[in-house]
Amino acid sequence: MDGWERARQVLDMAGLPSGSLADRRALAGGTYNEVEELRLTDGTRYVLKVPPSATTPGLTHEQELLVSEAEFYRGAATVGVPAPRVVGDLFDGHLLMTHCPGAPWGDLPPGEQAALREELGRLVARLHEVTGPGFGYPSGALGPLAPDWRTAFSAMYDAVLDDARRYHAWLPRPVDEVARTAKTAYDALDEVAVPRLVHFDLWQGNILVERTEAGPRIGGLIDGERMLWGDPLADFVSLALLGDIRQDEDFLTGYQEEGGQAEFDAPARQRLALYRSYLYLIMLVETVPRAPGDEHIAWRREAVAPELVAALDEIA
Structure with missing residues (x-):
């Protein structure tokens, strides 16, 4: 056909x-x-x-x-x-x-950027109000939804580590060492009691900005294929890809004004480091089946690998 x-x-x-x-x-x-x-x-x-x-x-x-x-x-x-x-x-x-209006978020003047980050914070807080029937990927790719976040997330983490072994993917640290480090922070996952809607891929390419007479506004959040039911903190990784959401005052202002909880105590910091390491593992391992080309692979090793190491060091 x-x-x-x-x-x-x-x-x-x-x-x-x-x-x-x-x-x-x-x-x-x-x-x-x-x-x-x-x-x-x-x-x-x-x-x-x-x-x-x-x-x-x-x-x-x-x-x-x-x-x-x-x-x-x-x-x-x-x-x-x-x-x-x-x-x-x-x-x-x-x-x-x-179809949603707008084009992927690109370079914007500082004034427009600040207002849009606040708007984005409010929208993400509203997303996190949505609760699910269990924890994990609704696709069932890793099995049925789990009754607790620790069970779901450890299965997700183990799956990408198994992929790394299966594809013989390059990582800045041995797979077994990554696994041991991550497990030391799993107790912090027990603090998550309610499965909430997490997009998990909200980098700027998946945020459409629409130009209107009143100025730019967010036209749509797209490409929700990585969505999971879990900890809202997990969304903060892609929202500050290769960076630190705690430095994004505009986003956090909008998020908290809309009722989102964004407190970074010790358990929350451990969980955030776990989620960062999970996403950066995916970004490194997927280069094997995706085969994006030598230049792109080199960029991921230069830009993403250090962030994975930093997240693992923070866990340790």
């Missing part, structure tokens, strides 16, 4: 007029799923996500990612956070959603 036929079939299954498909184009930025924009003859735009084939190499948790993405958008809708809206259900593993 070619792309046009696939798109028409998905529109048909969603109860939309497949004969009105006027254009489809690939969208850049996706690193795992295929993403394309569908435009109908009346100007309506949708976004279609297509999962990779079953033989595409990936990490263990990267199964049924679109199940998690759909879960994120449904949760965001309940608290009025701008994000795509799921059209119907998953169609043969394909996700059809509405």
Whole structure:
């Protein structure tokens, strides 16, 4: 089946007029799923996500990612956070959603940046009001949701370490040493009692900024495929990718004004270091199945590996 036929079939299954498909184009930025924009003859735009084939190499948790993405958008809708809206259900593993206005967050003047970071803080606090039925990935990639965060997160961490062994991935420290260090902080996970909605991939490329007469505003939070039910602190890693969220006063102001809890006591700092190490492990290990090219691999080793080491040192 070619792309046009696939798109028409998905529109048909969603109860939309497949004969009105006027254009489809690939969208850049996706690193795992295929993403394309569908435009109908009346100007309506949708976004279609297509999962990779079953033989595409990936990490263990990267199964049924679109199940998690759909879960994120449904949760965001309940608290009025701008994000795509799921059209119907998953169609043969394909996700059809509405189009959000704006373009990925880029370089902005300081004044605009501060206001948008505050707005982002308020939106993320609202996301964290959404609670789930258990802890972990809703996709079921690592098994059913767990009754406690320690069980869920330790399984997530073990899975990426197993991927590192399976792919013989380069890491700045031996895999077994990373595992031993992480386990020393697992007691801090027991403080998380309620599973909350966590996007876990809110770097600037997944935040759309829309230009309006009143100034820039956030048009949508997209690419929720890494979504999990867990500790809201886990979102703070990608929100300050390769940095420290504690230095982002504008974001934290908006987050706390909207009711978000952002206290960095000793257990919280341990958990935040764990989540940083988890994301940076993923970013290093995934270069093997992704094969992004020597230049990009070198960048990750130069930029990401030191952050992984710093997080592990903070845990220790």
